Amino acid sequence: LSRDKLDDDTWDEVEDTLITADVGVEATREIVGKLREQARVQGTATAADLRAMLASQLLAALDPGMDRGLKATPHRDSADGRPAVVLVVGVNGAGKTTTCGKIARVLIADGHSVVLGAADTFRAAAADQLATWGSRVGAEVVRGPEGGDPAAVAFDAVKRGTESGVDTVLIDTAGRLQNKVGLMDELGKVKRVVSRQGPVDETLLILDATTGQNGLEQARVFTEVVDVTGVVLTKLDGTAKGGIVIAVQRKLGIPVKLVGLGEGPDDLAPFEPAAFVDALLAE
Amino acid sequence: MFDTLSDRLTGIFAKLKGKGRLTDADIDATAREIRLALLEADVALPVVKAFIARLKERARGADVHAALNPAQQVIKIVHEELVNVLGGEARRLQFAKHPPTVIMLAGLQGSGKTTLAGKLARHLKGLGHQPLLVACDLQRPNAVNQLQVLGGRAGVEVYAPQPGNGVGDPVQVARDSIEHARRTMRDIVIVDTAGRLGIDAEMMRQAANIRDAVQPDEVIFVIDAMVGQDAVATAEAFRDGVGITGVVLSKLDGDARGGAALSVREVTGSPILFASTGEKLEDFDVFHPDRMASRILGM
Ligand SMILES: Nc1nc2c(ncn2[C@@H]2O[C@H](COP(=O)(O)OP(=O)(O)OP(=O)(O)O)[C@@H](O)[C@H]2O)c(=O)[nH]1
Ligand SMILES: Nc1nc2c(ncn2[C@@H]2O[C@H](COP(=O)(O)OP(=O)(O)OP(=O)(O)O)[C@@H](O)[C@H]2O)c(=O)[nH]1
Ligand SMILES: [K+]
Ligand SMILES: [Mg+2]
Numbered sequence: 001l002s003r004d005k006l007d008d009d010t011w012d013e014v015e016d017t018l019i020t021a022d023v024g025v026e027a028t029r030e031i032v033g034k035l036r037e038q039a040r041v042q043g044t045a046t047a048a049d050l051r052a053m054l055a056s057q058l059l060a061a062l063d064p065g066m067d068r069g070l071k072a073t074p075h076r077d078s079a080d081g082r083p084a085v086v087l088v089v090g091v092n093g094a095g096k097t098t099t100c101g102k103i104a105r106v107l108i109a110d111g112h113s114v115v116l117g118a119a120d121t122f123r124a125a126a127a128d129q130l131a132t133w134g135s136r137v138g139a140e141v142v143r144g145p146e147g148g149d150p151a152a153v154a155f156d157a158v159k160r161g162t163e164s165g166v167d168t169v170l171i172d173t174a175g176r177l178q179n180k181v182g183l184m185d186e187l188g189k190v191k192r193v194v195s196r197q198g199p200v201d202e203t204l205l206i207l208d209a210t211t212g213q214n215g216l217e218q219a220r221v222f223t224e225v226v227d228v229t230g231v232v233l234t235k236l237d238g239t240a241k242g243g244i245v246i247a248v249q250r251k252l253g254i255p256v257k258l259v260g261l262g263e264g265p266d267d268l269a270p271f272e273p274a275a276f277v278d279a280l281l282a283e
Numbered sequence: 284m285f286d287t288l289s290d291r292l293t294g295i296f297a298k299l300k301g302k303g304r305l306t307d308a309d310i311d312a313t314a315r316e317i318r319l320a321l322l323e324a325d326v327a328l329p330v331v332k333a334f335i336a337r338l339k340e341r342a343r344g345a346d347v348h349a350a351l352n353p354a355q356q357v358i359k360i361v362h363e364e365l366v367n368v369l370g371g372e373a374r375r376l377q378f379a380k381h382p383p384t385v386i387m388l389a390g391l392q393g394s395g396k397t398t399l400a401g402k403l404a405r406h407l408k409g410l411g412h413q414p415l416l417v418a419c420d421l422q423r424p425n426a427v428n429q430l431q432v433l434g435g436r437a438g439v440e441v442y443a444p445q446p447g448n449g450v451g452d453p454v455q456v457a458r459d460s461i462e463h464a465r466r467t468m469r470d471i472v473i474v475d476t477a478g479r480l481g482i483d484a485e486m487m488r489q490a491a492n493i494r495d496a497v498q499p500d501e502v503i504f505v506i507d508a509m510v511g512q513d514a515v516a517t518a519e520a521f522r523d524g525v526g527i528t529g530v531v532l533s534k535l536d537g538d539a540r541g542g543a544a545l546s547v548r549e550v551t552g553s554p555i556l557f558a559s560t561g562e563k564l565e566d567f568d569v570f571h572p573d574r575m576a577s578r579i580l581g582m
């Protein structure tokens with residue numbers, strides 16, 4: 001956006017910026033449409049104005065007023081002192097297990113105690129991977145037999161967390177593609193079984209920032225099955241911009257709560273809409 | 284939502300009745316629709332632009348018979364072009380004249396490398412080879428154990444002299460694995476490596492060092508079929524950082540349209556060798572450009 005006159009090339013550039021950030025054709029057209037209207041009404045002439053207007057359009061699309069706090073603190077007022085329960089879901093390889101480890105790290109650093117539930121009983125060495133994270137950050141890990149019932153492990157983890165009076169139970173689940181009906185049913189069951197001990201406080205969908213338009217379908221189906229309450233956008237330390245979360249926010253109203261910025265235990269940060277928009281528009 | 288490409292093109296061509304040849308305006312309108320369809324399928328923008336330019340060139344000379352359903356004719360042309368870019372006929376793995384053949388896997392975090400290592404081992408063993416799996420991801424928690432489990436399932440030895448989880452030098456393991464393979468009469472060595480970002484210079488250098496240590500016959504770039512516009516930057520980084528001889532598209536059992544296939548193919552010029560289509564070791568297929576073209580077009 002370097003030119004100072006708003007010609008067709010400038011508008012094409014705006015569109016290209018959004019498309020190459022994975023914002024998607026539909027959301028891009030809507031945003032650019034609003035922008036053109038705004039430019040016409042205000043008689044805006046310079047590309048610098050346009051950039052500022054685009055940034056505020058994107059920010060508005062992300063609904064910056066939304067509550068992005070993680071509901072991971074315990075129900076101290078409830079009779080049984082039940083821990084907060086966080087369920088972590090998403091497609092294969094998105095970063096679920098790593099994010100469980102990182103969230104546990106933050107909670108423990110804040111003085112909370114955490115139990116990790118290894119409800120991925122399917123993938124090779126998945127429970128070992130979570131156990132490594134557990135020892136790295138100082139959280140107990142509840143695991144079950146390999147190939148066992150994930151809902152039973154998740155249930156046991158919450159039970160264990162309640163008995164030992166921890167503040168938060170984080171449940172890691174196996175990666176699954178949202179078009180696999182059987183696996184999605186299994187996930188629904190995990191949540192139902194866990195809920196017998198009280199409602200799940202937070203269901204986090206892990207979205208890989210490199211994901212293209214399929215991310216919206218992921219969010220749609222996972223929400224249908226387990227009612228996603230927040231998104232964690234991982235791998236934002238790479239070159240991908242993660243623009244699909246704009247469509248996820250617009251279409252489904254699910255806020256991004258956290259971002260993953262690396263493979264280490266401290267590479268997790270709150271989602272800052274303004275910083276995200278800045279990075280999205282950066283060259 | 285958007286109609287299918289076929290519906291949209293039919294709309295454009297409804298006005299064409301009687302004319303034998305496409306006007307420039309017809310071609311532009313058609314190109315716009317195809318551009319949208321490709322972008323919705325996650326084909327990277329620069330790749331879409333180049334593709335559309337070629338297509339327009341071809342459409343100009345084309346004789347489109349209105350009587351023969353021009354929408355279908357244009358889709359056929361687009362489909363053919365896509366199949367061309369995606370590689371025409373599939374290529375097989377390149378084997379070394381003097382064994383062992385070395386296959387190195389590389390890609391972003393979580394793309395499906397370790398799983399593919401297990402699949403390749405199983406596949407090649409089934410063809411009568413004696414593969415060896417090598418655990419060179421010493422970084423990601425329990426990557427070594429994961430490979431050991433998969434090796435066990437494939438019935439293939441896993442060379443894992445270092446425990447990983449931050450302990451051990453992957454370049455040394457890679458180097459030693461070749462000697463080990465010779466000693467134990469393995470004719471194929473499959474090297475699993477850690478996931479890395481294209482912009483992580485230090486990790487890309489490590490990948491290059493592993494490559495230099497094992498002199499691979501194939502460097503396979505594993506990419507997730509769900510990847511969006513970042514496919515170009517990432518493919519370029521791996522092409523320049525490690526060198527790529529072949530591509531495997533993973534998680535094709537999902538419902539992503541998989542435009543990344545086109546992006547990666549265009550950027551690297553390397554053939555797409557296989558499709559990874561599930562979590563189990565047998566979920567593995569040769570790559571079919573024609574099916575992929577249909578998938579990208581939503582047919
Ligand atoms: N660069 C980067 N890598 C990440 C990030 N989060 C996770 N990873 C890496 O991505 C890969 C996959 O992460 P996992 O946590 O195993 O993903 P998962 O969703 O649990 O995977 P499955 O359980 O197999 O479905 C690992 O190599 C992680 O180290 C991130 O924010 N940035
Ligand atoms: N559905 C499906 N899942 C796959 C496929 N290939 C791999 N996976 C899953 O994707 C996740 C990541 O696969 P890995 O093989 O661990 O990926 P990786 O590239 O080795 O990951 P890092 O070593 O962490 O970089 C696991 O849950 C695998 O089971 C596939 O073709 N289809
Ligand atoms: K980024
Ligand atoms: Mg996991």
Ligand SMILES: [Mg+2]
Pocket residue numbers: 396397398420426475476477478
């Ligand atoms: Mg791996």
